[in-house]
Amino acid sequence: MKKPKILLAERNDVLNKKLKMLLFGNGFEVIETSDKGDALRSFQNNSPDLVIVGSSPGDTRDGLGVAQQIRQSGCNIPLIMIAAHSSEDQAIAALKAGINDYFKQPFSFEELMASVKRCLSGFFLRESSREHGVTPPCLIDSQKMIGENVQIREIKTYIGKAASTDTNVLITGETGTGKELAAELIHRNSPRSKKPFVCINCTAIPDSLLESELFGYERGAFTGADSLKEGKLKHAEGGTVFFDEIGDMSLYHQAKILRAIESKEVQRIGGKGSIPLDIRFVAATNRDLDQLVEEGKFRKDLYFRLNVARIHLPPLRNRKEDIPLLLCFYIRELNLRFGREVECLTKDALEYLLCYDWPGNVRELKNLVEATFVNLSSRQISLSDLPEQFRRRIGEARDLPRSEPDLLLSTLMSTNWNKSKAAQKLHWSRMTLYRKLAKYHIVKEGT
Structure with a gap:
């Protein structure tokens, strides 16, 4: 596995020497620069995996300036700052500049090394994956x-x-x-x-x-x-x-x-x-x-x-196209929990749910599905199966003026995502419909 490269930008010669020995001793490749003015140039030329930048009295802004310039270049590389003297304002400025970890002198070299290794955990994962010829895993439990x-x-x-x-x-x-x-x-x-x-x-x-x-x-x-x-x-x-x-x-x-x-x-x-x-x-x-x-x-x-x-x-009201996916997930989960075989919602029931703004968000949707299971006798959830107080709230919502995204989404649902039929129902051209889909970031589940 190749060694991680660390750019060390520290003007204090004594501290610089100690840090260099510590990093070398832990198997890292070290690129040194004592001049903050050359730090960005060294960063661009060497593509390090982590940067440690020092901040001394009189040059506080220079240390932060290096961090800000790196962040402004669009790079998410880990940054660690070591401050000779610290204040609340300086710590806040460092965090706003995108510093990942902040140490004020005197500090524990053991804690610094633990921070370096944590910051480089993504590097070790990528290199291990490359060595074994596999791609890094996707987000665990993302489903x-x-x-x-x-x-x-x-x-x-x-x-x-x-x-x-x-x-x-x-x-x-x-x-x-x-x-x-x-x-x-x-x-x-x-x-x-x-x-x-x-x-x-x-x-x-x-x-x-x-x-x-x-x-x-x-x-x-x-x-x-x-x-x-x-x-x-x-x-x-x-x-x-x-x-x-x-x-x-x-x-x-x-x-x-x-x-x-x-x-x-x-x-x-x-x-x-x-x-x-x-x-x-x-x-x-x-x-x-x-x-x-x-x-x-x-x-x-x-x-x-x-x-x-x-x-x-x-909020759920801003991503209503996910409601069918959420409903399928909760129905499947509750079927396992209660030993039922509920299949889906009727089109009318689904259209009603799409008209509602869901102030309680995903949690409210989940609770509604569970409440519906209590008195459900068929395999499909119809409008009449929804709790009465909820039907009243949805009825009030349907009487309110409907937003264009809501109208577009409910029309697509009612036509089973047939865009030609949806455009006809809305009296739009197909190009208008496609422009609206792009404008409101509406996509069909699974696409």
């Missing part, structure tokens, strides 16, 4: 994220890329869009997949208990602490921690989480020493964190720490 919508396809691709690195990930989207599923896919496809995936619902733990739940406590730390308790963060050692609905966490606990992310260590309640952590952080929210930051309700430094890789899940 769990149902949909052929353009956005969903792009999200699956991006999840694979984000998973192979060790960067923090922020997942946004409305309630019910599948944020926890996306977090699980990131973990399942990462080098940490054999280690724990720990989900922490930030709204389910009271503020008074959050610190003891996350960090743990020593025996005798308070009344009732009869034995030592490991916190949830330590339970995830080597794996991934998923903070669900992080936007609902108090400012006090945001500060505690930020410290754990930055220092990679925690202190139990009543404990005297710090405990090292080796975990990846993934967070999700259905709230607008940019607005919360502006209002002073969410820490700006924590936001930039989490918002390194960003995944936004679209």
Whole structure:
């Protein structure tokens, strides 16, 4: 297997020598440049697999400038920054510039090497695949994220890329869009997949208990602490921690989480020493964190720490062409669960579902199908089989003016995707119909 190439751009001669020896000793090829001005030229000429850039007093912008220039070239190569002196503003600027990991001096060489190896995990996977004459595997469990919508396809691709690195990930989207599923896919496809995936619902733990739940406590730390308790963060050692609905966490606990992310260590309640952590952080929210930051309700430094890789899940109303696929999946799943043989929905029932905006998103659709199974006597789900309160909501939706994408999609469904017949029903030419399909990114399932 060929050696990974690392570009080392550090002006401090003593530190540069130590880093070079460390990297050589771990089997890496090192390309040196002490001049930040030559770093980009060296990057372009040598095509390294990772860049380590130093930041010293007086040249902070130069170090960030190198990172920004690399990112502006469209390259997703891992970047690690080592800062001689650090501040909150500098750390935030580094993260905004696309730095994958950030170390402030003094730092542990062991932690730096662990970061280098995690950042290069994608390189080792590709080289191992080449050696054995196979292509790298597709996204593991990708079939769990149902949909052929353009956005969903792009999200699956991006999840694979984000998973192979060790960067923090922020997942946004409305309630019910599948944020926890996306977090699980990131973990399942990462080098940490054999280690724990720990989900922490930030709204389910009271503020008074959050610190003891996350960090743990020593025996005798308070009344009732009869034995030592490991916190949830330590339970995830080597794996991934998923903070669900992080936007609902108090400012006090945001500060505690930020410290754990930055220092990679925690202190139990009543404990005297710090405990090292080796975990990846993934967070999700259905709230607008940019607005919360502006209002002073969410820490700006924590936001930039989490918002390194960003995944936004679209609402179901923006990808209604995936509804038939989702329905088939849930019907098949419920058939196995309840021992039934339900086949599909009638055309009328499907058309009704396509008229609805699904404020509860995929979760609401799944719950509807399950509710329908309770009182279903035939192999097809008709309009009359849908729960009465749901039929009322859909009836109200049908009385509202229909958007052009909804009208186009329901017409295609009613003609079994016969474009000529759909164009006739809509009084459009076939070319108009094709232009509309392209405009609204509507594709038939499986194509």
